[in-house]
Amino acid sequence: GAVVSQHPSWVICKSGTSVKIECRSLDFQATTMFWYRQFPKQSLMLMATSNEGSKATYEQGVEKDKFLINHASLTLSTLTVTSAHPEDSSFYICSARDIQFNTEAFFGQGTRLTVV
């Protein structure tokens, strides 16, 4: 099956710094990517949807200036958590699909962010 790879798998950063998480589709063109956040023992919460070459669409309550999403190519989307604070510590998961061929969504393995 199709593979979506996230990098890094985990990251620890100091409060106030920015962290970038990459999401790559390894064997298909990801025209649409989704970013989720998951707190311990909770469900996945959709943060934003990004389409290649256009601005991301953020879900209500998600700060677009804090969570910068770039989907510059058909195989790469990045999520940058700017000025991270301890409350941003969470598990971030990306998902990608090829909307042109109406494929299912494939999920990355997730990135554990810890802000200290």
Place this chain on the structure above:
Amino acid sequence: LAKTTQPISMDSYEGQEVNITCSHNNIATNDYITWYQQFPSQGPRFIIQGYKTKVTNEVASLFIPADRKSSTLSLPRVSLSDTAVYYCLVGDSRGYSSASKIIFGSGTRLSIRP
């Protein structure tokens, strides 16, 4: 969006058959029912999808009654490695809502004991 309701948690033992039921009373005519599995610190993994009656694959079976207002995921002879969270989603044939998003409900936390 068709809302889904699942039990928060379930416990079972190795070798048993586990059935997880999901309610989706306002499912639309075009909606499919999709189940995902998530292990701790991993992304969700597709398990099975169906529209009506019964679907079976190498991992699970999905039972959908005629009114389609509920569905039951059946895991035959579970093992410890089946301990995970199971999500029931309702949407188009790829699992998406009308807005082309995948929205996760609360899921069912399944714990398998020796």
